[in-house]
Amino acid sequence: MGTRVSHRGLIVLFMAIFIVMMGFGIVLPVLQFYAREVGATPVQIGLLATSYAFMQFLFAPFWGALSDRIGRKPVFALGLLGYAVSFIIFGLSHQVWELFMARILGGVLSAATLPTAMAYIGDATGEEDRGSGMGLMGAAMGLGFTIGPGIGGILGRLSLALPFFVGAGLALFTLALSWGALPEPARRGCSADRPSRIEAIRLALGGPLALFYIVTLVGAFALAGLEATYALFAQDRLRLSASAGAGAIGIVFVVVGLVQAGILGGVVGRLINTWGEDRLVRGGLVLAAVGYLLIVLTNNIATLAxxxxxxxxxxxxxxxxxxxxxxxxxxxxxxxxxxxxxxxxSLGRVIGPAWGGWVYHAGISLPYASAGLLLLLTAGVSVAAGTRGLPVQAP
Known part of the structure; x- marks a missing residue:
């Protein structure tokens, strides 16, 4: 069933997440421009993100449950393979339907990666250091997003398809690294007396954690709406060409990634231990809302970043x-x-891009204004629910 994981195992997982997210980040500055050149409309670009996320929505619980049964490592590896194959197909596409085929396949298989990695952290850490472990994984994601988009912006100036092949290569390298060096952890909560899958889903939706699943949905909705239209917004608001837009978006993601890596790697674990997860969730909702509403006011690449x-x-x-x-x-x-x-x-990422692409036609600032207001509303509901008996940790 596996062994307790040493710090070496966590370091290997950190490296694996960092590399795969760098590969994923490489394609971000060019994906929308590439799809537009193939012939996709803004609505179709939004639907590309929606189709990818919908497959993740359907398959993430399946892969998570499978990793409980057969182990984290093989399921994680399958997700990495899905990243690589889907990127290769996308980079070779010349028709819009081929883009959709690549994103659907990628959504099905890549859904195995991040939930399995987070479950791995849960297996490998105790309650006292789990927040730091989750923050460490988040820092790996942030660093990947810091370096990846910058590389993608540079590669995109050479060819809009090139970042997809580089991303595929990084995913395959990560697959080899994790398969050879990542130990299988001893899994927790996998005893025979645990609830069935259907019962566990019922408990999740009806129990005290339900609010936090909803917050996950809303946060993903807001972020996905931004990601689906951000490059178009920069190009249209700042009047940039496709190649210049790819470079500009790469710079924006580098700045965002540096900030996120600093927050996740050095701050989140300590804040969780001091203030508790509940308060950080609510504070994050408000801070994200402020950022989205400020994006509406941007008029140059610096303020956008x-x-x-x-x-x-x-x-x-x-x-x-x-x-x-x-x-x-x-x-x-x-x-x-x-x-x-x-x-x-993933459900939020299904709805968010479709909404963002649709309202973008009515006004290019509407995806961000609507997301900011929804996040503020969710923060208010979360505070009100906390005062009525939902668990709130004492500092």
């Missing part, structure tokens, strides 16, 4: 806090419970 970094900081506080909280309080297996969380995240 600053406001996006504010929003990114809010998200950096929310996600590891929710993952840590669910990992500690779950009534079911870690893989299944984190898979449910990732499924809510």
């Amino acid at each position: 600053i406001y996006a970094a504010i929003a990114g900081t809010g998200h950096s506080l929310m996600r590891p806090s929710i993952a840590s909280l669910i990992s500690i309080r779950t009534p079911a297996g870690q893989g299944l419970s984190i898979g449910i969380m990732d499924s809510f995240d």
Whole structure:
């Protein structure tokens, strides 16, 4: 069933997440420009993100539950393979339907990666250091997003398809690294008397953690709406060419990634121990809302990067806090419970891009204004629910 994982195992996982997220980040500055050149409309670009996220929504709980049964390592490896194959198909596409095929396949298989990695952290750490472990994984993601988009912006000036092949190569390298060096952990919450999958989902939706699944949904909705339109917004608001836009978006993601890596790597774990996950979630909601509303006012690349970094900081506080909280309080297996969380995240990524692409036609600032207002409303509901008996940790 596996062994207790040493710090070496966590370091290997950190490196694996860093490399795969760097590969994922490489394609971010060019994906929308590439799809537009193939012939996709803004609505279709939004639907590309929606199709990817919908597959993740459907399959994340399945992969999480499978990792509870057969182990984290093989499921994690399958997700990495899915990243690589989907990037290669996308980079070779010349028709819009081929883009959709690549994103759907990528959504199905890549859904195995992050929930399995978070469940791995839950297995490998105790309650006292789980927040730091989740923050460490978040820092790996942030560093990947810091370096990846900068590289993608440079590669995109050479060819808009090139970043997809580089991203695929990085995913395959990560697969080899993790398969050879990552130990299989001893899994928690996988005993025979745990709830069935259906019962665990029922407990999640009806129990005290339900609010945090909803917060995950709302946060993903807001972030996905931004990601689906951000490059178009920069190009249209700042009047940039496709190649210049790719470089500019690469710079923005580098700034956001640096801020997120600093927050996740050096701050979140200590804040969780001091203030508790619940308060960090609510503070993150408010901070992200402020960032989205400020994006509406941007008129140059510098302010765009600053406001996006504010929003990114809010998200950096929310996600590891929710993952840590669910990992500690779950009534079911870690893989299944984190898979449910990732499924809510994916559902937000289903709705968010479709909404963002649709309202973008009415006004290019509407995706960000509507997201900011929704996050503020969710923060208010979270505070009100906390005063009525939902668990709130004392500082």
